[in-house]
Amino acid sequence: MSLFQRAKKFDLGCFANIKTIRDHTKRKAFEAAEPERQALRYIIRNTTLPARTRAIAQLQLTQMHCYTRPTQIKNRCILGGKGKGILRDFKMSRYNFRLQALEGNLPGVKKASW
Amino acid sequence: MSVPRARMLELVKAQCQLFSTTFNPEGVRTGNKILRQRLKGPALAAYYPRKIITIRDFQKEFAPLDLMIDDEVEDDRLEHIAALKARGKGAPKKKNSAPDFKKK
Numbered sequence: 620m621s622l623f624q625r626a627k628k629f630d631l632g633c634f635a636n637i638k639t640i641r642d643h644t645k646r647k648a649f650e651a652a653e654p655e656r657q658a659l660r661y662i663i664r665n666t667t668l669p670a671r672t673r674a675i676a677q678l679q680l681t682q683m684h685c686y687t688r689p690t691q692i693k694n695r696c697i698l699g700g701k702g703k704g705i706l707r708d709f710k711m712s713r714y715n716f717r718l719q720a721l722e723g724n725l726p727g728v729k730k731a732s733w
Numbered sequence: 734m735s736v737p738r739a740r741m742l743e744l745v746k747a748q749c750q751l752f753s754t755t756f757n758p759e760g761v762r763t764g765n766k767i768l769r770q771r772l773k774g775p776a777l778a779a780y781y782p783r784k785i786i787t788i789r790d791f792q793k794e795f796a797p798l799d800l801m802i803d804d805e806v807e808d809d810r811l812e813h814i815a816a817l818k819a820r821g822k823g824a825p826k827k828k829n830s831a832p833d834f835k836k837k
Contacts (some may be wrong), residue, residue: 632784643781650774657767664764692777710780 623648623686633697642695645686652687656680 625644633639662668662676685691694705696712704713709725720728742758749756755765788804795802817823 630783632782639781646778646780650778653772653774657770657772661764661767664762664767666762666764689773689777694780697781 623684634700636700638702639695639697639700642693645691648684648686649689649692652683656683656687 623644625640626647629635631640631643659676659680663673663680665673693702694707694710695702696705696715697710698715698719699712701712701715705711706713706716709716709719711719716725719725721730745758746756748754755763757763788802788807792802792804814823
């Protein structure tokens with residue numbers, strides 16, 4: 620069972636399924652743990668510190684919860700929750716992007732024609 | 734004409750003092766590049782749009798002014814449940830006591 624509990628109050632304003640909610644939880648967990656992670660990373664990278672201190676820091680970093688790792692975060696579509704084929708600039712999957720663009724909901728996006 | 738290394742190091746040291754940079758002639762790895770990195774947590778956590786206001790909040794806000802606001806989704810749900818109940822297909826009533834699992 621995951622150590623991390625989801626937020627008590629549901630705070631997503633976009634399409635939500637368990638995958639987007641989980642990803643959102645991971646993002647918040649990473650945000651909370653980022654200073655600690657960076658401090659540990661600094662100790663590990665600093666070769667002027669004693670080897671024992673650095674080894675302990677390595678252990679501590681690897682033993683942090685997996686939700687606090689930035690590599691766990693995955694960009695997902697805000698309209699359908701899809702995890703693949705996401706356009707980063709629009710936070711949408713390619714098909715939802717196409718639908719929205721053809722409808723004219725995305726300012727500055729125009730179908731190419733020449 | 735070559736300049737002695739000690740002299741060059743003095744120059745670099747003075748330069749570092751002047752511009753308040755770290756004097757590290759051997760290039761020892763001190764991990765300072767980690768400290769220089771910006772925190773990216775806030776940007777990552779702001780990826781999904783947050784829920785700002787709900788219809789229920791609106792209703793609460795305007796209740797003192799006697800203004801009614803229809804929550805269409807909620808009305809549809811209640812209507813659907815009423816239709817189910819009329820056909821006798823609704824959810825069963827809650828029992829007053831906890832169900833006894835041992836009985837078989």
